[in-house]
Amino acid sequence: xxxxxxxxxxxVQPGGSLRLSCAASGFTFSSYSMNWVRQAPGKGLEWxxxxxxxxxxxxxxxxxxxxxxxxRDNARNSLYLQMNSLRPEDTAVYYCTRASESYSGIDYWxxxxxxxxxx
Amino acid sequence: xxxxxxxxxxxxxxxxxxxxxxxGSSSNIGSNxxxxxxxxxxxxxxLLIYNNDQRPSGVPDRFSGSKSGTSASLAISGLQSEDEAxxxxxxxxxxxxxxxxxGTGTKVTVL
Numbered sequence: 001x002x003x004x005x006x007x008x009x010x011x012v013q014p015g016g017s018l019r020l021s022c023a024a025s026g027f028t029f030s031s032y033s034m035n036w037v038r039q040a041p042g043k044g045l046e047w048x049x050x051x052x053x054x055x056x057x058x059x060x061x062x063x064x065x066x067x068x069x070x071x072r073d074n075a076r077n078s079l080y081l082q083m084n085s086l087r088p089e090d091t092a093v094y095y096c097t098r099a100s101e102s103y104s105g106i107d108y109w110x111x112x113x114x115x116x117x118x119x
Numbered sequence: 120x121x122x123x124x125x126x127x128x129x130x131x132x133x134x135x136x137x138x139x140x141x142x143g144s145s146s147n148i149g150s151n152x153x154x155x156x157x158x159x160x161x162x163x164x165x166l167l168i169y170n171n172d173q174r175p176s177g178v179p180d181r182f183s184g185s186k187s188g189t190s191a192s193l194a195i196s197g198l199q200s201e202d203e204a205x206x207x208x209x210x211x212x213x214x215x216x217x218x219x220x221x222g223t224g225t226k227v228t229v230l
Contacts, residue, residue, distance in 0.1 A: 035219065037219075044222075044223055045207055045221040046121075047218060047219040047220065050217075050218075059216060059218055095163060100169065103169050105152065105166075105210075105219075106156075106166070106209070107169070107175075112163055
């Protein structure tokens with residue numbers, strides 16, 4: 001069974017930093033591209049960042065470019081999101097998601113971790 | 120920030136058919152496949168339809184998807200109370216160095 005478990009969320013002040021982690025299990029992590037997707041309270045889904053299998057391909061949304069960095073450790077079956085210069089508008093539930101290897105899209109989602117940026 | 124446009128709400132009585140539209144452009148729906156996600160209240164999204172019209176195992180066949188040009192649709196036939204949820208379309212977008220885009224979301228209410 002595919003499992004994606006996020007951790008690292010919490011309350012942080014504007015301008016602060018936070019590192020999210022995602023522990024993957026139930027599949028060969030090193031064979032799949034991964035994404036982070038977020039959802040602000042009461043709002044829709046927003047794609048944040050994508051990382052390819054070997055980390056050589058990375059894409060990020062304009063809203064986080066230069067502030068957030070996605071990375072992965074295939075030996076530890078883990079995905080990360082380093083978030084710097086956080087703003088109140090970054091407040092959201094952050095989901096770790098797996099990209100399907102057979103079609104263009106996300107096939108599995110974690111349960112999410114809440115990040116609150118507030119003073 | 121959403122690039123794909125959906126109606127904010129849709130509703131129907133149990134047993135009715137409900138259709139949700141998703142409008143995009145040539146750089147996303149027009150050149151890539153569409154996926155649909157269901158988000159039940161308080162839960163993470165779940166894959167409902169992939170490759171425009173394919174259902175993952177376990178998804179009831181009352182859910183169906185279609186795509187034409189730069190638009191896509193999700194239909195729910197035989198609406199049930201447990202279908203009350205938010206629904207999002209999504210597709211890869213080939214513009215601006217690549218990005219994944221979601222629809223604005225549609226809240227389905229079972230009357």
